[in-house]
Amino acid sequence: MPPGNSSMGAAMFAALAGRSSSGLGSLGSLAGSLLGANNSSAIYMELLRSGTINGEIIDRFELQKVYHKRYRVDTLKALARHVQILNDKKSDVITLVVEDHDPQRARDMADAYLDGLNRQLNRTSTSSARQERIFVERRLLQSRRDLEQAQLALSEFSSTHGTIDLKEQARAEVTSGAALQAQILLEESNINSMRQIYGDGNVRLRAAEARAASLRAQLKRIAGSSAPLADESTESVSDAIAPSLRQLPRLAVPFADRYREVQVQEKLFELLTEQFEMARINEARDIPVLKVIDAPAVAEKKSFPPRALMTLALWFGVMSLVCIGWLLLDHLQEHSQDARVLLMRRIVSSLVPAWGQR
Numbered sequence: 001m002p003p004g005n006s007s008m009g010a011a012m013f014a015a016l017a018g019r020s021s022s023g024l025g026s027l028g029s030l031a032g033s034l035l036g037a038n039n040s041s042a043i044y045m046e047l048l049r050s051g052t053i054n055g056e057i058i059d060r061f062e063l064q065k066v067y068h069k070r071y072r073v074d075t076l077k078a079l080a081r082h083v084q085i086l087n088d089k090k091s092d093v094i095t096l097v098v099e100d101h102d103p104q105r106a107r108d109m110a111d112a113y114l115d116g117l118n119r120q121l122n123r124t125s126t127s128s129a130r131q132e133r134i135f136v137e138r139r140l141l142q143s144r145r146d147l148e149q150a151q152l153a154l155s156e157f158s159s160t161h162g163t164i165d166l167k168e169q170a171r172a173e174v175t176s177g178a179a180l181q182a183q184i185l186l187e188e189s190n191i192n193s194m195r196q197i198y199g200d201g202n203v204r205l206r207a208a209e210a211r212a213a214s215l216r217a218q219l220k221r222i223a224g225s226s227a228p229l230a231d232e233s234t235e236s237v238s239d240a241i242a243p244s245l246r247q248l249p250r251l252a253v254p255f256a257d258r259y260r261e262v263q264v265q266e267k268l269f270e271l272l273t274e275q276f277e278m279a280r281i282n283e284a285r286d287i288p289v290l291k292v293i294d295a296p297a298v299a300e301k302k303s304f305p306p307r308a309l310m311t312l313a314l315w316f317g318v319m320s321l322v323c324i325g326w327l328l329l330d331h332l333q334e335h336s337q338d339a340r341v342l343l344m345r346r347i348v349s350s351l352v353p354a355w356g357q358r
Contacts, residue, residue: 041087041094044117048085048096051076053116057109066100083113093293103299110296118290133279140272147265154258163255180219187212 047053058064058075069075084097096113100106157163187208194205 041092044094045085045087047117047120048094048113049080050120053113053120054079056116057112060112061105061109066105083109096296098296099303107296107298114290114292114296121290129279129283133276133283136272136276136279140269140276143265143269143272147262147269150258150261150265154255154262157255157258161251161255163251177219180215184212184215184219187215 054076055072058072058079063079064070064072064075067075067078069078082099084095084099086095086097087093088095096110098106098110098113100109191205191208191212194202194208198205
């Protein structure tokens with residue numbers, strides 16, 4: 001009986017589909033249909049008729065001598081006449097019948113067919129699992145390289161432009177800018193008051209103006225310019241710890257692209273790692289593929305020819321010959337004076353004197 005269509009690949013992709021809601025369900029079903037072994041009885045019957053299995057049986061039981069065949073191809077034809085492979089379309093169960101003059105050899109040949117088919121299926125299954133493991137391993141190595149490149153691109157971009165967390169940086173710069181603007185307004189108010197009281201040449205007034213200029217410079221540095229990134233890249237690397245407020249919208253898109261690429265590659269690397277481990281387990285499995293319902297047994301009686309029919313046919317043949325003989329004798333006695341009968345008797349008497357005297 002062919003095994004069920006349980007596939008490690010289908011279970012693996014189903015598990016992967018359960019981990020994500022990004023449309024991997026259809027991918028899992030497709031991969032399960034591709035990786036799952038859709039066994040059919042026709043394939044098993046063709047394998048049983050294959051030259052590989054039949055050749056092994058010919059060599060093992062020396063059937064060229066048993067069938068008295070000179071050529072191997074004639075032995076294969078003779079073996080095919082002694083083996084019946086039947087398939088029940090409803091139950092999908094395969095029946096194997098082997099006929100031979102020796103009942104013990106017939107049982108051993110049937111066992112050899114099952115062993116050969118099981119061996120071929122195990123070899124094919126192991127080869128498929130190995131090819132799957134090699135493919136996943138290569139894809140995993142490529143995914144690791146892609147992940148490293150994506151992480152390197154993100155780190156270089158962040159190092160060049162000082163981008164760590166754009167949302168937090170924008171919030172901090174807006175807060176700092178607002179605080180600086182409030183301080184500038186306060187200093188300007190103090191400067192106006194001191195100019196009216198002390199005049200323009202007062203030392204305290206000059207100190208207040210210097211503080212106000214420093215605050216404006218800080219605010220300008222935080223706000224930055226709206227020039228393209230290529231024009232400000234050198235300045236940002238040499239002077240600024242963090243990107244300016246007006247450059248954050250320009251940096252948001254390329255930073256998001258690189259960050260998203262890293263996330264995608266990490267997710268793909270994680271899925272491929274799990275798939276690789278399952279492929280290794282699938283390759284290491286060594287379980288019987290066939291399910292034998294009835295094991296081959298030694299026949300208790302001959303399958304051909306039927307003894308009763310052979311005895312009846314022999315009895316009818318003997319009776320027919322006896323009847324024909326009596327009819328022939330009666331015919332000879334009735335035409336004993338016929339010239340042809342006399343000639344025949346003379347010929348027979350010369351050959352068998354006893355019969356002629358009779």
